[in-house]
Amino acid sequence: MKILYILKAEPEDIVNRLIAEHKKDSEVLVFELYKDKDYDLMAKMIEDCDRVIAW
Amino acid sequence: MKKIAVMLRDRQSEALRMAIGLTILNEVDVYILDATLEANAEVMLNIEMAKEMRLRLYTSNILNEGMEYITIEDVAKRLKGYDSILPY
Amino acid sequence: MSGYGLWERAAPLLLQLLCVTKILIKNTDKHAIMKLGILVTTDKYRDDIIGLTEAVLKRGHAVIIFFMDEGCRLAIDKDIVALKDRTGVSMSLCDLNRGKIGIAKQDIREDIICGSQYDNALMNREADKVIVF
Structure with a gap:
C-alpha cells in the first residue's frame, strides 16, 4: 500500500510516529507542502497513492 | 458508504460535530491521539451525541476517559483501512 | 443431461473470462x-x-x-x-x-x-x- 502524507506544517511528534509505523510495512511518500509548492507533483502523488493524509 | 477516520486535534468541538454529520452517509470512527479531550460543555455534548450514534471513539492518551485506548502502532494499522483520514 | 455437460465444459472458460475482466478493470481504474x-x-x-x-x-x-x-x-x-x-x-x-x-x-x-x-x-x-x- 502506498500512503501519502501531505505536511502543511513541520510535523508534530505524533505525525512522525505514525509515518515511522507506516514505513514498517507500506510505501510512504511525504510531500512537504510548507516547503514545496509544486502542485503538479502533489497532484500526481495524490493520484498515485492509495491513501492520503494531510496533516 | 465510505469508511472515514476523523482525527481530533485543536478544534475538537467542530471536529466532533463534523464526525457526527458524516455518519449520515458514511461509517465514521473518531481518534484523539496524544491530545487531551477538552473539558468544555460543547465537546462533552458532542461526545455524548457521538456515543449515542454509536461512533467508535479511540484514544492513545489514557487520560481521556470514556474512549477506547489504542496504541499508536494499532492506530497506524487501522488507518490503512479507511477511505479517508481527516485530521481536524 | 447434455445441457449440464455444456455448463461443465463452459465453466472454466467463464471463470477465465471473469479473471481477465477483473484484471482489465483493475488496470483501467488507475487511469480513470x-x-x-x-x-x-x-x-x-x-x-x-x-x-x-x-x-x-x-x-x-x-x-x-x-x-x-x-x-x-x-x-x-x-x-x-x-x-x-x-x-x-x-x-x-x-x-x-x-x-x-x-x-x-x-x-x-x-x-x-x-x-x-x-x-x-x-x-x-x-x-x-x-x-x-
Missing part, C-alpha cells in the same frame, strides 16, 4: 477520472487550494470543495470562487458556520450550495480521496 474532495476548515491555505485544484484539473480529474468553520471565509474569495467556473469543480459550504462567522448569504455566489454537513458527507462519499486544508 479521480474525484478529489477538498475539505476547507481554515482560511490559511488559499493559494494551496487554488494551486492544487488547478493541477488536479489539468490532469483531467474533478474536484469537490466543501467549506466549513473558518474555511467559509474562502467561499467569498474571488480567486477561490473563480475555480467554480472551471469544468469539473463543485462547491458547497456549511451554512451554520457561514452564519456564525458573519458572512452574509447574499455574498455567497448563487451556484455555491449553502448546505450542511450532509453536503460534507456527500463529498466524502463521492470523492475517491479527500484532503483537509
Whole structure:
C-alpha cells in the first residue's frame, strides 16, 4: 500500500510516529507542502497513492 | 458508504460535530491521539451525541476517559483501512 | 443431461473470462477520472487550494470543495470562487458556520450550495480521496 502524507506544517511528534509505523510495512511518500509548492507533483502523488493524509 | 477516520486535534468541538454529520452517509470512527479531550460543555455534548450514534471513539492518551485506548502502532494499522483520514 | 455437460465444459472458460475482466478493470481504474474532495476548515491555505485544484484539473480529474468553520471565509474569495467556473469543480459550504462567522448569504455566489454537513458527507462519499486544508 502506498500512503501519502501531505505536511502543511513541520510535523508534530505524533505525525512522525505514525509515518515511522507506516514505513514498517507500506510505501510512504511525504510531500512537504510548507516547503514545496509544486502542485503538479502533489497532484500526481495524490493520484498515485492509495491513501492520503494531510496533516 | 465510505469508511472515514476523523482525527481530533485543536478544534475538537467542530471536529466532533463534523464526525457526527458524516455518519449520515458514511461509517465514521473518531481518534484523539496524544491530545487531551477538552473539558468544555460543547465537546462533552458532542461526545455524548457521538456515543449515542454509536461512533467508535479511540484514544492513545489514557487520560481521556470514556474512549477506547489504542496504541499508536494499532492506530497506524487501522488507518490503512479507511477511505479517508481527516485530521481536524 | 447434455445441457449440464455444456455448463461443465463452459465453466472454466467463464471463470477465465471473469479473471481477465477483473484484471482489465483493475488496470483501467488507475487511469480513470479521480474525484478529489477538498475539505476547507481554515482560511490559511488559499493559494494551496487554488494551486492544487488547478493541477488536479489539468490532469483531467474533478474536484469537490466543501467549506466549513473558518474555511467559509474562502467561499467569498474571488480567486477561490473563480475555480467554480472551471469544468469539473463543485462547491458547497456549511451554512451554520457561514452564519456564525458573519458572512452574509447574499455574498455567497448563487451556484455555491449553502448546505450542511450532509453536503460534507456527500463529498466524502463521492470523492475517491479527500484532503483537509
